Amino acid sequence: MSRTDLRVSVRHTFAGNLAAKDQPFSLQVDFSAAPGFTILFGPSGAGKTTLLDCLAGLIAPTQGSIALAERVFFNSSDATNLPPQRRRIGYVLQELGLFPHMTVAENVGYGLFNLPQRSRLERASAILTAFGIESLAQRKPAEISGGERQRVALARALVTDPVALLLDEPLAALDSATKTKILDDLRIWNRSHQVPILYVTHSREEAFALGERLVILESGRIVDQGAPHAVLSAPLQETVAQLAGFENLFDAIVESQHPDRGTMMCRLGSSGVLLETPLVRSQIGETLRIGIRAGDILLSVAAPTGLSARNVLPGTMKLLEQRDVTVRAVVDCGAAFEVLLTLAARDDLRLAAGRQVWLVVKTYSCRVMRP
């Protein structure tokens, strides 16, 4: 473990406010982040923002310790709790928190109040130039675009030379071109400032683009950590939140594994249906759970050819049921699949119960979980 690692071991519980209908929640994590990117990955409500708030000093955890090298930020056993302004941790909030009454230049210079006016302006304008937003210096946050606001918030945090950096879904609302440019800026900054960067996201692309290390958080607990490709390809622990997203859930037995292609074949329950799924760490013969969203399945009335999708399953339409403006179809392929269709698709294809159809399922639409 390097001496500039951010070491975190905290437990934080809140009983929940009955009036606000909050759920009681507890966060219990133990990890360390080396200089460079550590991706905090997990569904909303997993406690990612609460964890960052604890690290920044905005929330005092119930118990535990937070330290960077020899500097102890928080330690419940000797009641150490440095206030946020003395931690020098850069934190880009999910809401950004740009000051609406200040210009972009004033926002970026805000954290440099210890410097004389001249060097403050110089450093602020230098980072605005580096981020390609020098032309916005005199604008107010309300007068610039979402991508520009993200850049300003990032520049405002980086200009203070923080000892660690916390980024809470900094690119969530951006188009991919803007995302790529900001990620490049971040990577360049990271090269010259080796500090731990905790980056919260629930986007796989961002995790793979930046990740040297991934920490997966679910319901306040770390469920896995490691290199992104290793962690993301491990079967995720099945949680209620995940199950809720899948209309199709099957018990499946691993039949064969193809590490060279990154896939494996699974047999659904006792049926003869074979599905190609992404490869996860598992044993042949092991029972896993596969979730497929009804909206991710394509339906064809003729045997499809020339597809990239690996799973083409012939079956019989069992049921068509209109729900508001969508149609729920149940197709028997040896196992019953639920498929979501539009009204137009039902009418154009003249779908009816009893009709022969083919279902098309992409390998990466199959989410493999451990029951």
Added chain:
Amino acid sequence: MAIDWQAFWLTLRLAAVVSAILLLIGVPIAYWLAFSCRRGKFLIEALVALPIVLPPTVLGFYVLVALGPHSPLGRVWESLTGHTLAFTFMGLVIGSILYSLPFAVQPFAASFRAVDRRLVSASAVLGASPWRTFRRIIIPASRPGLVAGFALSFAHTLGEFGVVLMVGGNIPGVTRTVSIDIFDQVQSSNYTSANQTALLLLVLCFGLLAVVYSLNPRVRFVGASE
């Protein structure tokens, strides 16, 4: 006799002094009410709001007792200045501060509470002390509430009657305010003068409130007693 200009200027001076002092002491109280997490906070909140519901004569009575020569405060003041606080302009100022306190503190606290907490967090993580965050972020964001609290305490002090009568009496040039003047004129059936003075006060207060609401149409406060 037409409008008693001496009473009118005295009232304006009283309102200006009181609302200025309330700005100074009301802001820290409001800050504490808005940001403290102490358990007993509701007691202080109730205490601050008390003048809204308390009959002004009750408040005035206790202020009179507290300022009198038999109370510790009255004794200290008397030993320093040689005279009592009761029936002086200074006594009137103290009574009016208590009387108008909620009209300053409540809009202040409401506007502090309305400041986006994530802006406060953003300021803290950028290294700003609570004092700097207060000056640079909270005050600019709550300016309409501060103006409202100042104007409301000013207008409320302009129109006070019961506390003034109890604490100040009716000494021309010292404690005789406009509302007492109006009362006197009605007592002596001088309705024309009473009407002129009352109309002046009405227009002035309406103007002040119009300014407050034009600055921030969302300012809401608890109704006055008198």
